């Protein structure tokens with residue numbers, strides 16, 4: 001019986017290494033739980049673990065508190081006792097106690113992997129985690145394992161922070177070898193502040209960013225006196241603490257239900273194994289060694305200083321570049337800033353862990369380039385703009401004045417523009433970042449080409465306009481002359497002149513176009529436009545010359561030439577015997593024949609007929625018109641109705657000429673007839689004899705003769721003659737007027753009446769003349 005009881009007692013106090021040195025989780029936990037009699041405990045059990053530096057009396061404390069059998073360090077050898085994680089059942093209590101390998105162990109050196117993983121495992125799986133530390137460790141960062149706690153909190157939050165059912169955990173700080181000089185409250189405040197600080201500095205997952213330490217952990221603090229120097233007090237305090245773990249009725253009972261993980265006892269083995277697996281596979285725990293940590297910290301600092309100085313320098317050119325200015329020597333400036341920053345970094349950081357130094361250097365280079373790249377791109381954009389502006393200006397300057405070769409001007413300006421861009425872009429390139437200016441250059445080339453094209457189009461237009469003006473000048477006079485002459489082959493002359501002048505204009509265009517590098521298609525379009533405009537110019541000239549007043553003047557001129565001048569070109573003086581009617585009719589008919597001649601462009605020689613080519617008829621692409629050209633319509637100068645209107649107007653004018661001619665014959669008839677002078681001699685003979693034979697009259701005659709002699713002698717003949725002529729002329733004028741008034745009075749009213757009637761009855765012209773004749777006579 002005793003043997004059995006002893007056997008059971010041994011099994012209960014047996015301990016098990018649940019995680020060994022090789023970080024392997026034991027497969028025997030379930031069996032051990034069975035042996036401990038906890039397998040069927042359901043939720044009736046608790047888990048506690050310990051955390052702290054190596055050889056700080058963790059195992060001693062656990063054994064005292066829970067009656068466990070963990071190994072305690074042999075004082076004489078002072079070496080690590082606990083390796084891995086051990087578990088033991090508390091004596092007479094359903095408590096699974098875990099003794100965890102101490103942190104900061106000499107044996108593991110800088111390999112902190114296991115201590116992180118074991119600490120995290122303890123934190124995640126236990127209800128109460130005893131954080132065991134010497135009093136003198138309080139306030140230290142590394143000594144108090146704060147760095148380790150930070151890492152563990154961080155990973156714990158990432159791994160298990162979202163698990164709302166995981167429950168809270170009590171962190172029980174046990175301060176060992178508490179002398180009492182510093183009250184527990186002060187130590188507690190220091191530790192709480194430290195914890196809060198590391199919690200704040202955690203990098204938390206985004207969704208847990210506002211979680212507080214108190215959301216996951218409760219804090220409790222207790223102090224134990226020196227085990228050897230105050231052995232009794234130590235023992236009694238340990239007992240007090242033990243009660244807090246065991247006395248469920250105590251107000252400060254530590255295993256509060258809130259801390260329970262709610263895993264039935266038979267699932268604990270699986271649950272723990274699972275936690276260990278997660279802990280093991282978590283990459284976040286593979287943190288760098290201290291050396292690396294230090295390197296990271298320092299390299300970051302050095303890099304920040306270098307970067308901030310670099311940023312200051314770069315800022316000075318940021319505004320000008322953003323403002324569209326091309327900064328001279330920007331490449332050199334950028335190279336200097338970049339090199340200075342890297343030299344500064346290399347000088348201070350290269351002494352640290354090489355891997356970290358190189359990694360951070362790459363980060364720094366990327367940060368430097370991220371600042372420089374916009375400057376480079378901005379510089380390229382500004383260069384692009386300025387070079388293009390310069391190109392345009394050079395082009396316009398080159399095309400000013402006369403005698404330039406367009407192709408030459410363009411190619412020189414282009415070469416200079418691209419050369420300037422490439423040189424400045426090359427200067428801005430720096431070694432290191434994979435920058436290129438090719439894309440910008442391609443886009444610049446494209447824009448230069450399109451500007452040159454536009455310019456060429458404008459120039460071609462200008463040239464066509466110039467040729468058109470010359471064309472107009474050249475055809476103006478010949479057309480005017482031909483239209484004035486009004487010969488039957490008038491249109492032949494006009495069309496011949498038109499063709500010759502157009503041929504010259506086309507040849508002139510083609511000669512000039514070669515220097516413009518125009519494509520065949522562009523030439524064809526320009527020529528089509530030129531032909532169409534030439535024809536329009538011809539039409540304008542013809543329209544100008546055939547406008548109604550001009551046309552009437554032409555007809556009048558033509559008529560006058562035939563009616564008022566004879567065949568030899570001498571002005572006619574109509575005599576009564578002249579055939580005014582015949583001459584009038586001939587002149588008028590010949591003149592009226594001109595109206596159909598003027599009304600249509602119709603050469604007598606059919607080979608001279610002109611038709612615009614089809615491509616000149618389509619609507620021009622320059623937007624000057626949206627309609628196709630109706631060439632056939634342009635051949636008609638004026639319509640038949642217009643012709644009839646002209647005929648009527650001309651007839652009225654011709655009639656006035658006729659009347660005038662008639663009147664001039666009356667005027668010549670109205671002179672004093674010569675026989676009147678004979679009548680005067682016959683009738684005045686007696687009076688003459690009376691003068692000769694009357695002494696008085698004779699004396700008067702002699703005096704008159706003497707006076708005449710004296711006048712001749714004195715040279716007064718001229719003045720006297722002129723006086724006499726003036727007086728005589730005046731008298732003759734008066735007499736003539738009287739006679740004309742007398743003879744012309746009845747004739748004046750007739751033509752007005754007749755011409756009105758003539759408008760009504762045009763065909764009866766001859767009859768009308770016959771009626772008029774006796775009245776005039």
Ligand SMILES: Nc1nc2c(ncn2[C@@H]2O[C@H](COP(=O)(O)OP(=O)(O)OP(=O)(O)O)[C@@H](O)[C@H]2O)c(=O)[nH]1
Pocket residue numbers: 053054055056057058059060061071072073074075079080081082083101102176177225226227228
């Ligand atoms: N000064 C002092 N020494 C103690 C105290 N508790 C235990 N020790 C001694 O400290 C030494 C280490 O004790 P352990 O209990 O093995 O310490 P540990 O933290 O479990 O050690 P590891 O398991 O190796 O990490 C032993 O020699 C103990 O006698 C204490 O409260 N004060």
